[in-house]
Amino acid sequence: MDAKLRQHLSPSFATLIADELKIPGAQTFDVSNACAGMLTGLLIAESRIKSGQSKYALIVAGEHISPIIDEAMRRNLYLHPRAIASLTVGDGAAAYILGRSEEAGRIIFSEPITMAQFNHYCIGQACKSHVGPQMRTRAKDMQTAVFDNLGNFLKRSTDYMAVKWDEIDHTFSHPTTPKAVKKGAKIATDMMGEINFLHNNSVETANTASTTHGVQIELSLSSGHLKSDETALLISYGSGIGILAMHLKLPKGVENWS
Amino acid sequence: MLSWESKKIGYTGLLKSTLKLAKKAISNAGIKPDEIGLIVHGGVFREHFRTEPAFATHIQGDLGIHCHGIGLDSQSCFSFDVTDGSCSPHVAIQSIADLLPALPTDYALLCIGDDRPTKHCDWEYESYCVVAVIGLSGDGPKCESISYDNSNLVPNLTTIGYFDKSVKGNNFASAGTVEFLEPQSSKNFFQGHQNWLSGKHMHEFLQLVNKHDDTLEHCIVDRSGKSTTAKWVF
Known part of the structure; x- marks a missing residue:
């Protein structure tokens, strides 16, 4: 969505970004997977770098979703309770650059999973009667679906990635709401053990959809919580319901990034 | 590419056509739906300019591929969309080629197509729906x-x-x-x-x-x- 609430369709937004940045030789395309879109993009980029097809990849996400609140406010919420979800929304942007490393395993992905039986729980599309987007969410059902499967997902993912839970320094969940993150953390703790550092920073930023991990990492960096070579687990889930996680060692010198 | 199906569709009905063609393509590939572990859809126009969830999740859901809770060793499927104007099919094929070797599955479903978004849209295009089963090995055209x-x-x-x-x-x-x-x-x-x-x-x-x-x-x-x-x- 641009400032006039128009939806960019074609060519890919990535193509326009590459053109602005004067990167004519890059392959460019968009990935769409709701709030899990950024991690899906990172997953594709990582596999392309690993296979030697790309040296570096720029993965960018931007969200202008706060107008869904305007749409919801125009509704009679008694008749349209799903217009206001039990999620918070905020606008955000994030960018990652991935490149090859001599050290294996600096980034590892879980097996990505879509629980498509829940694909109707959150629908975003153009509002049929006004300018801008609308969203209809069965928020409680969606959270329940994630919570019911989170424990097994984490157990299975840490096994798949060969990562020890107690050696993960930082955990970033998808911040639907701060309360939901706490609930998820309780499930994770019961299944996996204590979480070393749960980053639950979304009170100020809200849920910035696909950009959320970038925004949360930036906040944690600003607070001085992240150091070179510490490990972090990013857990992402989005409408669909797609769920995947990325384990990474933080880049050297990260504490000096502005 | 182990099997493929394509047909011209009307103004709308991409999902219905995709499901029909997918069932045929999966059968022609000699595999079962549950052997599909990756679904990638490529296209630009979606009904009511839908932004989420990914269209591919609707395909997965309606085909009933691994629509169950996450078990410790259950099989699974991953679905998402890619887009890059008319070049979307090649992006989708490339994404499958990138991800399939790393996933615990041998088969992916490639789905391509567009829906006329609303009745207000002048639609001068001919809409086609294309579905293909892509495998890590086997007979069929190979995208080099x-x-x-x-x-x-x-x-x-x-x-x-x-x-x-x-x-x-x-x-x-x-x-x-x-x-x-x-x-x-x-x-x-x-x-x-x-x-x-x-x-x-x-x-x-x-x-x-x-x-x-x-x-x-x-x-x-x-x-x-x-x-x-x-x-x-x-």
């Missing part, structure tokens, strides 16, 4: 490489969706004027019309597959001028 060329990109030739206050509905508009390149075809090269949607590009390419026994380069030039070329070996 995909190359990309943004050097002829005209960045202001964009297409946007917007709310048209005059009709109180959503429409889309394409900026700029394009002098369209005509389709080109020679013994080992095929390039469709620049104004075709993704589905038609793939449909027309698939009509040529059985006529080749060596190689075929399939070039797609998007309205914006950018292009992708897939080299297929038979």
Whole structure:
């Protein structure tokens, strides 16, 4: 969505970004997977770098979703309770650059999973009667679906990635709401053990959809919580319901990034 | 590419057609639906300009592929969409080629197509639905490489969706004027019309597959001028 609430369709937004940045030789395309879109993009980029097809990849996400609140406010919420979800929304942007490393395993992905039986729980599309987007969410059902499967997902993912839970320094969940993150953390703790550092920073930023991990990492960096070579687990889930996680060692010198 | 199906569809009904063709393609590939572990959809236009969830999740859900809770050792499927104008099919194929080797599955479903978003949209396009089963090994055309060329990109030739206050509905508009390149075809090269949607590009390419026994380069030039070329070996 641009400032006039128009939806960019074609060519890919990535193509326009590459053109602005004067990167004519890059392959460019968009990935769409709701709030899990950024991690899906990172997953594709990582596999392309690993296979030697790309040296570096720029993965960018931007969200202008706060107008869904305007749409919801125009509704009679008694008749349209799903217009206001039990999620918070905020606008955000994030960018990652991935490149090859001599050290294996600096980034590892879980097996990505879509629980498509829940694909109707959150629908975003153009509002049929006004300018801008609308969203209809069965928020409680969606959270329940994630919570019911989170424990097994984490157990299975840490096994798949060969990562020890107690050696993960930082955990970033998808911040639907701060309360939901706490609930998820309780499930994770019961299944996996204590979480070393749960980053639950979304009170100020809200849920910035696909950009959320970038925004949360930036906040944690600003607070001085992240150091070179510490490990972090990013857990992402989005409408669909797609769920995947990325384990990474933080880049050297990260504490000096502005 | 182990099997494929394609057909022209009406203004709407992409999901219904995709499901029908997917069942046929999966059966023709000699596999069961549950052996599909990755679904990637490529296209630009979706019903009511839907942004989420990914169209591929609807395909997975309606095909009933691994629609169960996450167990400690249960099989699973992953679904998402990619888009890059008319070049979307090649991006989708490339994404499958990137991810499939790393996933605990041997088969992916490639789905291409567009829906007329709303009744307010003037729809001069022919919509096609294309589905293919792609495997890590097996018989069938092999996509050897995909190359990309943004050097002829005209960045202001964009297409946007917007709310048209005059009709109180959503429409889309394409900026700029394009002098369209005509389709080109020679013994080992095929390039469709620049104004075709993704589905038609793939449909027309698939009509040529059985006529080749060596190689075929399939070039797609998007309205914006950018292009992708897939080299297929038979």
